[in-house]
Amino acid sequence: MTSDPSPHPLRIGFLFNHDELHQVAHTAPIISALQRRAPGAHVEVITSSDRQAEAVRQFLDPALPPPAFLSIQPNSGIRLVEKMLGNAVPLSRLNSLRQNAEFFRRFDALVVPETTTTFLKKNGHSDRPKLIYFPHGAGDRSIGFSPEIRLFDYVLLPGEKTRDRMLAEGVIRPDNHRIVGYPKFGAFANRPPVKLFDNDKPVVLYNPHFDPMLSSWFRFGEEILDYFASQKDYNLIFAPHVMLFQRKILASVEHRILRFRQRIDPRFAGLDHIHIDTGSDRSVDMTYTAAADIYLGDVSSQIYEYIQNPRPAIFLNSHGAEWQGNANYEHWTFGPVLDELAGLGAALDAVSPLSDAYRQAQTAAFAYSFDMKDGESPAQRAAAAIAEFMDLPQ
Structure with a gap:
């Protein structure tokens, strides 16, 4: 009599699909923390440019095996049209999601710092992958609490303010979010200040x-x-x-x-x-x-x-x-x-x-x-929340 084979390891992708790098520091610090928290999962990185890939690598723990890096480079024709339109519309970002929709469905979950990825939920494929969102910032603009957030399966939050406003707007539920702090603070903590001017003026x-x-x-x-x-x-x-x-x-x-x-x-x-x-x-x-x-x-x-x-x-x-x-x-x-x-x-x-x-x-x-609890870092808390949501062995 043979035992049942072990379940296939879950694939967790960290997707970076923006033109610029300002979103990277919000979720990239979670990658290594999740590798440590759930070593049985396949943690992978998906980027749409070489610049993004290099930026993400700066946040990885060199003591761990590097995750696989996968590329979804945008279509050159779409990029040209985007430039002709003055880059006013994120055509490349949306096209990357559309062209790679089947590829993304091979993942059990995607962790993302922006809402464009909800495009994957708008095409009638709501079950796979699970979309896990961490907002890239903790500001006050109303767009940070937009209806699209309802399409995420799970939401990680920096603190009570964002949680309270999202609950009030009805874009999260009491059971599909977790406050974890702000991983970006941990990523850049304890750096010496940079002196930019040769004087002491304010x-x-x-x-x-x-x-x-x-x-x-x-x-x-x-x-x-x-x-x-x-x-x-x-x-x-x-x-x-x-x-x-x-x-x-x-x-x-x-x-x-x-x-x-x-x-x-x-x-x-x-x-x-x-x-x-x-x-x-x-x-x-x-x-x-x-x-x-x-x-x-x-x-x-x-x-x-x-x-x-x-x-x-x-x-x-x-x-x-x-x-x-x-x-x-x-x-x-x-x-x-x-x-x-x-x-x-x-x-x-x-x-x-x-x-x-x-x-x-x-x-x-x-x-x-910002929830600044002592003990585990925000990245570690986020990794624990993802592992628990996805029922990953820890």
Whole structure:
């Protein structure tokens, strides 16, 4: 009499299918943690570019056998059409999902940091693979709580704020999510700060978003660079969301508008008190949020990474938002909000040192947004949640 054969090991794929690298650090740290937690599972990495693959490798534990890396390079013809349309629509991303739908169904689960992958659930194939989602950031914009999240089988969350809003919006259920913390913090912890300027003047980080409706860049951007170019009291890091300068035409799915993105005047590039970075690794690894003394921005979720260490912040209401009491602008309670740039100089002078009221607002919001429990790291907690959801031997 023979025993039943052992069940086939489950295939867990970590999918990275975005044009840029800003999503990688949110789920890549979980890969090695899951390999340790569930060594019997087949943990694999799927990328759509060589840059993504190299970025993911930086988060892997060298003490472990590397996971298999698989590629879903986008169709060159689709990429050409996408470029002709100013990269306004993510045609390559959607085409990769469509072309590889059968390939993805060979996996038992895919772990993803963005919602485009729900395309796989919209084609009538809801059972395989299971889709496990970790949002790439802990910001307040309403798009972070969109109806598409309902299509995920399981959702990993950084803290109570995101959980409470998702539950209120009905996009998660009490039984299909787990708060695990923020793996990106663990991935970049304990790094020495980077000194970007040869002086000790205060450093301002201007970090506009790319959304053509909400971003301050389109209305105030060049005027802000002009202001800092003509003064000598502050250093400026201009490091917008990486997508702002990767597209010639910016599209807002949420607000249904298009805008052409302006170029940066070359005259700003040669100034020793202005550092411009429109998309390097430093734009996504918290180098600049750690280096800044003052944050200047609009709706980017990077403000929540910045307030890990409470500091002065100024916000730009370039689109006439009625933001008071609006959860989509909760971060605008962390510092003064300017409707016009005429008050920028006075705000910069007055915002430091950080007032007790703003410090309390930042501290409370950070605690609500990120579960920072001692003990297991966020990546380990996420791995445990995935293993339990997928019933993996641990």
